[in-house]
Amino acid sequence: QKEVEQDPGPLSVPEGAIVSLNCTYSNSAFQYFMWYRQYSRKGPELLMYTYSSGNKEDGRFTAQVDKSSKYISLFIRDSQPSDSATYLCAMRRTTDSWGKLQFGAGTQVVVTP
Amino acid sequence: GAGVSQSPRYKVAKRGQDVALRCDPISGHVSLFWYQQALGQGPEFLTYFQNEAQLDKSGLPSDRFFAERPEGSVSTLKIQRTQQEDSAVYLCASSSLQIGAGSQPQHFGDGTRLSIL
Numbered sequence: 148q149k150e151v152e153q154d155p156g157p158l159s160v161p162e163g164a165i166v167s168l169n170c171t172y173s174n175s176a177f178q179y180f181m182w183y184r185q186y187s188r189k190g191p192e193l194l195m196y197t198y199s200s201g202n203k204e205d206g207r208f209t210a211q212v213d214k215s216s217k218y219i220s221l222f223i224r225d226s227q228p229s230d231s232a233t234y235l236c237a238m239r240r241t242t243d244s245w246g247k248l249q250f251g252a253g254t255q256v257v258v259t260p
Numbered sequence: 261g262a263g264v265s266q267s268p269r270y271k272v273a274k275r276g277q278d279v280a281l282r283c284d285p286i287s288g289h290v291s292l293f294w295y296q297q298a299l300g301q302g303p304e305f306l307t308y309f310q311n312e313a314q315l316d317k318s319g320l321p322s323d324r325f326f327a328e329r330p331e332g333s334v335s336t337l338k339i340q341r342t343q344q345e346d347s348a349v350y351l352c353a354s355s356s357l358q359i360g361a362g363s364q365p366q367h368f369g370d371g372t373r374l375s376i377l
């Protein structure tokens with residue numbers, strides 16, 4: 148079983164809807180959590196970075212971390228067709244002090260006009 | 261350029277050939293990472309450099325894989341005697357992260373798509 152689990156989708160939503168994405172993890176040593184967006188044939192682009200449990204908001208994006216449940220979420224409000232991409236969660240252990248990341252498999256999101 | 265640059269963007273090789281993939285990190289970035297991304301999967305860590313020192317190569321799948329960063333800037337990932345299972349996208353990332361800092365983002369290049377026939 149992988150340390151980071153993420154539903155691969157695809158997740159199809161109409162334009163303007165809220166996109167809800169999540170990942171679960173098994174290792175409590177993960178303390179830093181990130182969400183990346185990856186367009187087809189492009190590299191991952193960092194969207195959100197969180198450390199502690201709770202919510203972090205940046206524009207239309209909200210990231211949530213629940214360390215007690217080992218569960219992280221990303222919400223995208225007022226979704227646009229340009230949000231169609233693969234969203235990857237990523238995590239880092241405190242012992243990997245120089246930044247080695249563990250990624251989920253990615254969820255493909257399609258926002259239809 | 262302003263971002264991480266990787267070349268070539270696409271590489272096709274026959275099984276058994278050696279290949280070399282290049283990464284130009286963002287200028288001044290101390291840390292450099294290589295990841296392998298199989299189709300439909302997330303990136304998997306291969307190796308990490310801090311300047312010219314290779315501090316972690318625990319993700320390299322076999323001794324056919326070799327990476328170097330001799331002057332602490334450009335890095336090359338070399339795969340010898342390629343196999344079909346080596347077909348993947350190879351991503352390079354750099355950051356200004358220093359050991360212990362933990363908070364600097366990794367900036368990714370667009371990868372090299374390697375196909376082994």
